[in-house]
Amino acid sequence: MERTVQLKNFLDDTGIIDLQMRLVAGSAGLDKEIRVAEINRPGLTLAGFYDFFAYDRIQIFGLGECAYLGQLEPEEKTNVLREFFSYDVLCCIFTTDKEPDQLFIEYADHKGVPVFVTKKNTTNFTSSLIYLLNEALAPSLSIHGTFVDVYGVGVLLIGSSGVGKSECALELIERGHRFIADDVVIIKRVDESILMGSGSPLLKHHMEIRGLGIINVRDIFGIRSVKDRKRVELVVNLEEWDANKLYDRLGLEEKVYRILDIDVSNIVVPVRPGRNIPIIVETAALNQRLKKLGIYTAQELDKNIKESLKKGDTGE
Amino acid sequence: MTEREVVVKSDAGVHARPAMMIVRAAMKYPCEVKLIKDNVEADCKSIMSVLGLAIISGTRLIVRADGEGESEVVDTIAAMIENNFKSNEESA
Numbered sequence: 001m002e003r004t005v006q007l008k009n010f011l012d013d014t015g016i017i018d019l020q021m022r023l024v025a026g027s028a029g030l031d032k033e034i035r036v037a038e039i040n041r042p043g044l045t046l047a048g049f050y051d052f053f054a055y056d057r058i059q060i061f062g063l064g065e066c067a068y069l070g071q072l073e074p075e076e077k078t079n080v081l082r083e084f085f086s087y088d089v090l091c092c093i094f095t096t097d098k099e100p101d102q103l104f105i106e107y108a109d110h111k112g113v114p115v116f117v118t119k120k121n122t123t124n125f126t127s128s129l130i131y132l133l134n135e136a137l138a139p140s141l142s143i144h145g146t147f148v149d150v151y152g153v154g155v156l157l158i159g160s161s162g163v164g165k166s167e168c169a170l171e172l173i174e175r176g177h178r179f180i181a182d183d184v185v186i187i188k189r190v191d192e193s194i195l196m197g198s199g200s201p202l203l204k205h206h207m208e209i210r211g212l213g214i215i216n217v218r219d220i221f222g223i224r225s226v227k228d229r230k231r232v233e234l235v236v237n238l239e240e241w242d243a244n245k246l247y248d249r250l251g252l253e254e255k256v257y258r259i260l261d262i263d264v265s266n267i268v269v270p271v272r273p274g275r276n277i278p279i280i281v282e283t284a285a286l287n288q289r290l291k292k293l294g295i296y297t298a299q300e301l302d303k304n305i306k307e308s309l310k311k312g313d314t315g316e
Numbered sequence: 317m318t319e320r321e322v323v324v325k326s327d328a329g330v331h332a333r334p335a336m337m338i339v340r341a342a343m344k345y346p347c348e349v350k351l352i353k354d355n356v357e358a359d360c361k362s363i364m365s366v367l368g369l370a371i372i373s374g375t376r377l378i379v380r381a382d383g384e385g386e387s388e389v390v391d392t393i394a395a396m397i398e399n400n401f402k403s404n405e406e407s408a
Binding site: 143144161162182183184200202203206207208214 | 332356357358359361362363364365367368370
């Protein structure tokens, strides 16, 4: 499940956050893989303390590091940089628009260590960078299903081919909910408890409806009907009605569906002709919001009934 | 479970029509049929899923099926890919 990302791919695809970086040296090393979503400030290292040197992380040179390098005598600086670049350093980024000097660039070019300069200040830059690294290195999975934002709840519809996931989504879109992905839902674990779902970039906003073929939801229903990504909060299994199966009639127990080691609330909805699935999904989404507020309807009703029964109250 | 590795030779890769041919072939069988490219799985019964793999010429794919008719469906789809989708599928 360990993911890595190539430096150049990571930098090409930073999405909405512009890191304002430009490459100044070491283009030969752009194929290197980022393995950890962490950064390192190499101040101590430059000063000669090489224990725990996390050379496989992105090295951030802020004002402190630059000032330290700047006050070194030429001979001393050569020694420091020779030692520093003797490690397989992943990449260096100079913040606050500080340019590395010629010697630094020569070493970086020689060793194939990409060096970037960003206009951003160190704190802003590192927080954006860590966010983007976490996102790029998050474990991910592609799930066969349909993903819709229903009343602000990310609902993942799953079930075998032909059970009616896409048709259900279409009806939900028509009712004003927002479509995220059909058939191929890419799910990323961006945090220990958060799963984000989105569509494949290639298939974005497209959906296949049997009998119609491929449609573009955004073109047909407009921009308000689509969304690029959303947290996955509820998994709805649509399955053919099976007369021999016992379906949940109370909702007392909370079922979960495990995706990338995170438990997501789950319901199983049996489908049969004439059953209005979209309204069930809408209600499930609203119920999910209530549960988030700590309101568990079935449990509360059960509690009330138990209390009444204890008092001998028959409700008349 | 049956699986076979194939290489896509068709210059245009797997665009809409070839994807539809794969889906039609898979739909004839009750078993689960998958196409696997670089550890990413696609459901052969879903056209969007197949298209989503973005299969270009030269891609190495695994056709995998599990269940009733698995060896037949793997043979059919693998042959289709190897023959550059030039079979008599129009009649299907």
